[in-house]
Structure formats: structure tokens, C-alpha cells
Amino acid sequence: MATMLAARLEIDPRRLVVREVAVPEPGPGEVRVKVEAAGVCLSDAHLIDGSLTPQFLAAPEVTLGHEVAGVIDAIGPDVPAVWQEGARVALQAGERCGRCANCVRFRDPCLQVRTRGVDYDGGWAEYALAAQHTLVPLPDDLPFDQASIVPDAVSTPWGAISGTAQARPGRPAGVWGVGGLGAHAVQLLRMIGAVPIVAVDPLESARERALEFGADLALDPADPDLGKQVSAATGGAGLDTAFDMAGVPAVREQAVSCLGFGGKLVLVGLTPRPLTITDSIPLSFRRKQILGHYGSGPGDVETLIGLARHHRVEWSRSISGHLPLAEAADAVDRLVRKEGDPIRLILRP
Known part of the structure; x- marks a missing residue:
């Protein structure tokens, strides 16, 4: 055998x-x-x-x-x-x-x-x-190591952005957690024309990486002025879409507070811990939404491999x-x- x-x-x-x-x-x-x-x-x-x-x-x-x-x-x-x-x-x-x-x-x-x-x-x-x-x-010129991560690390944020959130060009977006999923979310948001892109991560190196990948602003979640900085960057409107890539309860509450009217928080990072919103009145009054997300949709991996084949992404x-x-x-x-x-x-x- x-x-x-x-x-x-x-x-x-x-x-x-x-x-x-x-x-x-x-x-x-x-x-x-x-x-x-x-x-x-x-x-x-x-x-x-x-x-x-x-x-x-x-x-x-x-x-x-x-x-x-x-x-x-x-x-x-x-x-x-x-x-x-x-x-x-x-x-x-x-x-x-x-x-x-x-x-x-x-x-x-x-x-x-x-x-x-x-x-x-x-x-x-x-x-x-x-x-x-x-x-x-796979195209012959796409290395196996890059190809291997597309079915999750790239396609999961792509599905969250293009499918669940339906993020739009010219509209503000935030990414909490710039690790394996969040780094690609920043890159993909840049590709579709979201603006400004706000990245939030406690690690300075991750914030620097977010700027390299296309974020317009990179913030520390412990910064007491984070909300004010997001408001200033969006002209007071708040974020259209926010993505929790970390699966951390405190991240989710902070992200919700940064959403504008009708804004969507998409939960991508997985955690068994409870989802809590301390004050839910603004959530209802400003018609904010919290949406779950898992994986990617039909055709998403093929779309991303196609973009790589034509050298639009790498x-x-x-x-x-x-x-x-x-x-x-x-x-x-x-x-x-x-x-x-x-x-x-x-x-x-």
C-alpha cells in the first residue's frame, strides 16, 4: 500500500x-x-x-x-x-x-x-x-503558492465586498484587521474604486502594510479619536461598508459606530463569542445593518484567477x-x- x-x-x-x-x-x-x-x-x-x-x-x-x-x-x-x-x-x-x-x-x-x-x-x-x-x-505563470490562497484568503473578502456588502466605487469602506483576509480586502477595495479606504489594526506593521496595499488611512483601534478621524475622512458621512476580518467582539461594536446612514457591517472573521451592541438605538434610527458572511460565491474564484491571468492583480x-x-x-x-x-x-x- x-x-x-x-x-x-x-x-x-x-x-x-x-x-x-x-x-x-x-x-x-x-x-x-x-x-x-x-x-x-x-x-x-x-x-x-x-x-x-x-x-x-x-x-x-x-x-x-x-x-x-x-x-x-x-x-x-x-x-x-x-x-x-x-x-x-x-x-x-x-x-x-x-x-x-x-x-x-x-x-x-x-x-x-x-x-x-x-x-x-x-x-x-x-x-x-x-x-x-x-x-x-490555473494559468502557467501563476505560482502555486499564490494560487493556493485564492480559494479563501482572497475569495472570501472578495465575496464579502462584491456580494454580501455590494460595496460601490467612490464610497467609503473600512477594514478592521489587516491580516490574511484584511490585507486582501484592502487590495480588492482599492481595485473596485472604494474611497476612502480606512484600515484599522493594533499592529503598527499591519497598518503600514495596509497603506502599502492601498488604504488611504490606517488607524489604531485604541486611538480615542478613531471615530473623529473616520468622520473627518468621510466628510462626516461615515462608512458605507465595514468589514470585521478579525472576529473580535470589540471590533464589531467600534465598526458599527463608524457606519453612516444605511451602512453595512459584514462579519467575516469567525468567533464563537457573542455579538453585542451596547446601544442599539443608533443602529435602528440610522438603519444600519449587520450581515454574516462565509466563504465566497459561485464563480468568485474563477473571477479572481481570471484577473490574475490578465495581470490585473497579483x-x-x-x-x-x-x-x-x-x-x-x-x-x-x-x-x-x-x-x-x-x-x-x-x-x-
């Missing part, structure tokens, strides 16, 4: 173990991908520490990794001929369940989306299985380092401790 190295999360008790497992064989409609790059996300850290729990995992353990790119290595039965061995691909970060009422009736969205590396085995391994409909072809600045798969636990630890203020660390099998 052929074996491979994989980083497995044991659910009870929570433990990340890198060990040899059987190389998977693709079933009907599946391909096997030789993994070339896999991103390390704070969601992975939250799965390991227990603050996030898989909702649909049917096994006692799972291979982590929902940001994956590589080369098709083997093809199972009933896979369309458009997919061939050797093709360069990124893998969507999840797939439809195929069972809920919307899936049965061919409607969007799926009500119980399965997430790669959470609800089924992901890409922190030498090889990964993928349903053929989750494959996204993510070389987002790759903060590469580590071998055997050092997955160290990569997670570095991300949690914010060692070197990383945007994305990449595992290479």
Missing part, C-alpha cells in the same frame, strides 16, 4: 499529528491532486484549539487544509475529458452537500456547504482528492514564508503568535 505524509486533526481530544496515511484513490467524478502548495489559515488554528468544530465531519479525524493548489495526478471514472493528468489546478475551498432542499431543487445557495479540510479531507498532505466540479484551472506580497509539510504545527504556531506579522504561510509537501 502506497503511503503519504498528511497533517491530521484528531477531534477528541484535539491534536494535530503529522503521519503517514494511505494515498487516496479517486472515485467516480473525482481526481487526485499532487499538492504543490497549501495555505495556513487562522481557521485551521481555531479548529486545532477547539474554538471551531466541524459541523458535518463523519470521521474521528480529518486532514486539514482548505487552501490548495497542485497538479492532477490521477483521474477517476466519469470525469469529463476536459480534465487531464498534469493540469495545474486550484481547489475550491468547499462544495455543495448535494442533500439539502436547495441542492435537490438545483437552487443557490447550498444550505449545508461542506468545507475542505474541515468536513472532509483537505490539502495538508502530499495528495488530495477533489470532486471534478471543484477544480479551477499576490506575491501575500506569501510570508514557506515551510515543509512536516512542520505544519510550527506554521500554525507562527501564525497564532503573529511571528513576522504574516499574511499567509505556505506548506509545501
Whole structure:
């Protein structure tokens, strides 16, 4: 039996173990991908520490990794001929369940989306299985490390901006947390013409990065004059849209206070902690909205890869380092401790 190295999360008790497992064989409609790059996300850290729990995992353990790119290595039965061995691909970060009422009736969205590396085995391994409909072809000049982060670190803020918030050109936007998601949110808001773009982060290095990525103003959330500075930057109107990329309750209340009339706060960062608004009267009186967001919509990853193909965007600045798969636990630890203020660390099998 052929074996491979994989980083497995044991659910009870929570433990990340890198060990040899059987190389998977693709079933009907599946391909096997030789993994070339896999991103390390704070969601992975939250799965390991227990603050996030898989909702649909049917096994006692799972291979982590929902940001994956590589080369098709083997093809199972009933896979369309458009997919061939050797093709360069990124893998969507999840797939439809195929069972809920919307899936049965061919409607969007799926009500119980399965997430790669959470609800089924992901890409922190030498090889990964993928349903053929989750494959996204890659241009030859897009490096695997940059391609791997598109299915979450880039497409999640893109979905929040273009879909959930419906942010518009020429309108003010704020980003709280300029890490793996927030740095791309700033870049993408700049691309669509949002103005001014206000970035908020407690780390000076993150604020400097936000300005490099296109923010017009970068503020410390501890600054007692933050609200006044946002008001001044927006001509007293407040923000049209704000994005919580950190998943921190205090961030959410501060962001809501900076919204203008009809403004939207989109919750992108995940946290199990309660959502509280101390004084909700202004929320109602000024018709502000708080919206949940998860992942990206149909076609978002393809759109972003297309933009990269035509050199409208690139993510070389987002790759903060590469580590071998055997050092997955160290990569997670570095991300949690914010060692070197990383945007994305990449595992290479």
C-alpha cells in the first residue's frame, strides 16, 4: 500500500499529528491532486484549539487544509475529458452537500456547504482528492503558492465586498484587521474604486502594510479619536461598508459606530463569542445593518484567477514564508503568535 505524509486533526481530544496515511484513490467524478502548495489559515488554528468544530465531519479525524493548489495526478471514472493528468489546478475551498432542499431543487445557495479540510479531507498532505466540479484551472505563470490562497484568503473578502456588502466605487469602506483576509480586502477595495479606504489594526506593521496595499488611512483601534478621524475622512458621512476580518467582539461594536446612514457591517472573521451592541438605538434610527458572511460565491474564484491571468492583480506580497509539510504545527504556531506579522504561510509537501 502506497503511503503519504498528511497533517491530521484528531477531534477528541484535539491534536494535530503529522503521519503517514494511505494515498487516496479517486472515485467516480473525482481526481487526485499532487499538492504543490497549501495555505495556513487562522481557521485551521481555531479548529486545532477547539474554538471551531466541524459541523458535518463523519470521521474521528480529518486532514486539514482548505487552501490548495497542485497538479492532477490521477483521474477517476466519469470525469469529463476536459480534465487531464498534469493540469495545474486550484481547489475550491468547499462544495455543495448535494442533500439539502436547495441542492435537490438545483437552487443557490447550498444550505449545508461542506468545507475542505474541515468536513472532509483537505490539502495538508502530499495528495488530495477533489470532486471534478471543484477544480479551477490555473494559468502557467501563476505560482502555486499564490494560487493556493485564492480559494479563501482572497475569495472570501472578495465575496464579502462584491456580494454580501455590494460595496460601490467612490464610497467609503473600512477594514478592521489587516491580516490574511484584511490585507486582501484592502487590495480588492482599492481595485473596485472604494474611497476612502480606512484600515484599522493594533499592529503598527499591519497598518503600514495596509497603506502599502492601498488604504488611504490606517488607524489604531485604541486611538480615542478613531471615530473623529473616520468622520473627518468621510466628510462626516461615515462608512458605507465595514468589514470585521478579525472576529473580535470589540471590533464589531467600534465598526458599527463608524457606519453612516444605511451602512453595512459584514462579519467575516469567525468567533464563537457573542455579538453585542451596547446601544442599539443608533443602529435602528440610522438603519444600519449587520450581515454574516462565509466563504465566497459561485464563480468568485474563477473571477479572481481570471484577473490574475490578465495581470490585473497579483499576490506575491501575500506569501510570508514557506515551510515543509512536516512542520505544519510550527506554521500554525507562527501564525497564532503573529511571528513576522504574516499574511499567509505556505506548506509545501
